[in-house]
Amino acid sequence: MAEFDLDLFVIGGGSGGVRAGRLAAAMGKRVGVAEEYRFGGTCVVRGCVPKKLFVYASQFTEHFEDATGYGWRLGERHFDWPTLVANKDREIARLEGLYRTNLEKAGALTIEGRAVFVDPHTVEVAGKRFTAEKILIATGARPNPHEALPGREHCITSNEAFHLAELPRSIAIEGGGYIAVEFANIFHGLGVETTLIYRGKEILSRFDGDMRRGLHEAMEAKGIRIICQDIIQRVEKRADGTLEATLKSGGMETYDQIMLAIGRVPNTNGLGLDAAGVETGVRGEILVDEYSRTNVGHIWAIGDVTDRVQLTPVAIHEAMCFLETAFKDNPTKVDHADIATAVFSQPEVGTVGLSEEAAAERFEELEIYRASFRPMRHTLAGRHERTIMKLVVDAASRRVVGVHVLGPDAGEMAQLLGISIKAGVTKDFFDSTMAVHPTAAEELVTMYQPTYRVRNGERI
Structure with missing residues (x-):
C-alpha cells in the first residue's frame, strides 16, 4: 500500500496550479487539485480574460469615431452594459469548464472546497483528508482590502x-x-x-x-x-x-x-501554514527559493502567492519549472529576468527588459533611441494621439537591454520583442533587420542614431 493517498496535491485551481496538476497527471502521477471558488483562478474568472473583453468593448467608442474619417456613416449608437456582462459571464463559464475538463481528462482528481493543512503531508477539504508526498500551493492573490480606510x-x-x-x-x-x-x-x-x-x-x-x-x-x-x-x-x-x-x-x-x-496581497490566510511549518514574509507571501521550494522540502509554491512577479504567464512558467524539478529529476531555476508585459490601456504599453531609469543604475553608459510619431491609422481619423518607441542600449556591449512601446498593438509587439531581448541581441541585429513597411513597428529597426546618451545616470 502506498504511503500517501496522492503523489501531488495542488492547492489552487488557477493558471499555475492547473498547469502543474494537469501535466503531472499526464505523467501518470496521482494528482488532486482543490479549488475553493472557480477553476481557472483570478486570470480566467475575474482578471486578465474578462478585463481584456471589457477593454475590447470600451474601444468601440473610438473605433466608431475614427470610422467617419475613413468614409463610414454610422447611425445611432447605444451601449447595453447588461448585455456585455451576460456575454462575458457565458464565456468565463465556458473557459472554466475547459479548465476542469482538461484536468479530469488528464486523470487528476478535482476537488471543490478550501484546502487547509493539517500537518506537513496532510490537507483537509470539505471535511475529507488527503495525504500527499508533494504539495504545491498556488492560491494566488486578492485585491488589497484597504481595511484601514473609513467607509x-x-x-x-x-x-x-x-x-x-x-x-x-x-x-x-x-x-x-x-x-x-x-x-x-x-x-x-x-x-x-x-x-x-x-x-x-x-x-x-x-x-x-x-x-x-x-x-x-x-x-x-x-x-x-x-x-x-x-x-x-x-x-x-x-x-x-x-x-x-x-x-x-x-x-x-x-x-x-x-x-x-x-495592489494585491497573497492568499495565505486560513491555509494552516503553521501546521505545515511553511514560512511566510511580511506581506503574508510564501517564501521560496530559486526552484519555488519552501522551507519544507516537499512543499512548493508558485504564482502570486509568492509575491515575486504577479503575472499569469509567470505562474505558468513557474509551474513548468516545478514539474522539471519535482518529477523529472531536472532541477530548474525560475528565471524572472526580461519578462515581456503589457498594460492594456488606451493606448497600450508594451515593454520588456529594463527601463531607462533602471538601466542607468546598472550600466555606466547607455544609448537611448527614441521615436515619437502619429501612427498612420490616426491620420485620416484626425486623432492626434502619438506612438512612442524606445530602445535602451548598453553602450559598452551594444546589447539592447530594454524596449518600450506606447501605442496601438504594443502588447503584441512586446511578446515578439521579448524573444529578442531574452536572446541577448545587440543593437546591430536591430539595424540589420529589414523593416516591414508601412507599419508602426518598423520604427524599431530604423532608429540608427541615438537620440541621446546617459552616462553615470545623467543625460549627455
Missing part, C-alpha cells in the same frame, strides 16, 4: 467591477498600477466620467518614464481626470446613494462608485 465597505475592487448591476455615471479609481490604469480606460471608454487618484508623482511606477508620461498625457487628452500625489482618506455614503470621498489634500469629491485598486 471601505462602500467601495468596490476589481472583483466586483466585473459584476456591477449597472454602469455608474461617474467613478473614482484609487491606484496607479496597471489594474487601476486599465479600468480607468475601460470605464471612460464605456461613457463613465472617470477620475484616477494616485499617491505617487506619476502613474505606473517602475515602468519607463517616457511610457508613464506619454500615457498620462494621452489619458488626460481623452478626458480622464488624473490626480497624483493624493489619496482618499474617508468615504461616506450620501442619502441619494452617491459616495463622498475626502482627499488627503483637503478636497471632497462625489462619485456614483469608488474602486480601490491599490
